[in-house]
Amino acid sequence: MCLWYVSPLLLDNPGSNHYCVRAFPEMRLKFLWPGKTRSPEIKGLEDFYAARIRALASLEIVETREARGVDEKHAGKIKDLEARGLEKHLEGVYIICLLDEGKTMTSREFSSFLRDRAGDAGKPLAFVVGGFLGLADRILERADLRLSLSRLTFSHELCRVILLEQVYRALTVIRGQHYAK
Numbered sequence: 001m002c003l004w005y006v007s008p009l010l011l012d013n014p015g016s017n018h019y020c021v022r023a024f025p026e027m028r029l030k031f032l033w034p035g036k037t038r039s040p041e042i043k044g045l046e047d048f049y050a051a052r053i054r055a056l057a058s059l060e061i062v063e064t065r066e067a068r069g070v071d072e073k074h075a076g077k078i079k080d081l082e083a084r085g086l087e088k089h090l091e092g093v094y095i096i097c098l099l100d101e102g103k104t105m106t107s108r109e110f111s112s113f114l115r116d117r118a119g120d121a122g123k124p125l126a127f128v129v130g131g132f133l134g135l136a137d138r139i140l141e142r143a144d145l146r147l148s149l150s151r152l153t154f155s156h157e158l159c160r161v162i163l164l165e166q167v168y169r170a171l172t173v174i175r176g177q178h179y180a181k
Contacts, residue, residue: 027057027058027117027118028057028058028124028125029057029058029060029124029125029167030060030061030089030126031059031164032062032064032090033064033128033129033130035063035065035066035131036066037157037160042157045164046161046164049165049167049168052168056168056171056175064088066082066131075133078131079131079133079136079137082135082136083135083138086128087138087139090126094125094144094145095126095142096126096128096143097130097135097140097145097146097147098127098128098129098130098146098147098148098149098159099143099148100148101148102146102147103145103147103148104148104150105147111169111170113170114170114171114174115170115174127147127163129160131156132155149162
């Protein structure tokens with residue numbers, strides 16, 4: 001499967017409206033987060049956007065071990081336990097960690113970023129969403145990009161849906177498809 005996008009190509013006329021269609025090798029996307037989504041409504045939205053993404057790109061969602069039974073006052077231990085599960089899936093991938101202090105992008109900028117990454121003959125993109133306490137520092141240090149979805153704070157489960165929706169939106173932009181608003 002190839003991803004297609006349409007970009008203006010200046011031929012012999014600088015004002016030309018001719019277009020060139022380019023194909024990218026298959027985009028491989030991986031989404032990693034600790035624990036299963038508990039809210040059935042949010043899980044339904046995750047499944048909805050995952051199905052739409054799968055029609056456009058290779059998609060894998062990995063739900064790693066969640067730290068359970070550890071008191072929240074032991075935040076470092078919780079992050080460490082969750083990091084161990086995430087680390088098993090981070091070899092040979094371009095790591096994008098979600099972080100509230102990360103880089104912000106508009107939806108258009110994000111689609112350009114994904115298009116450019118797809119153009120690189122290379123690694124799958126791994127989006128890493130932390131648990132309710134966030135990500136361990138050692139995971140953040142491995143990130144190729146630290147991405148913020150907003151300056152607002154969202155629950156970790158809601159971040160999963162927002163991320164999937166934005167990836168789906170970006171893929172439709174890359175392919176030149178209409179995204180219903």
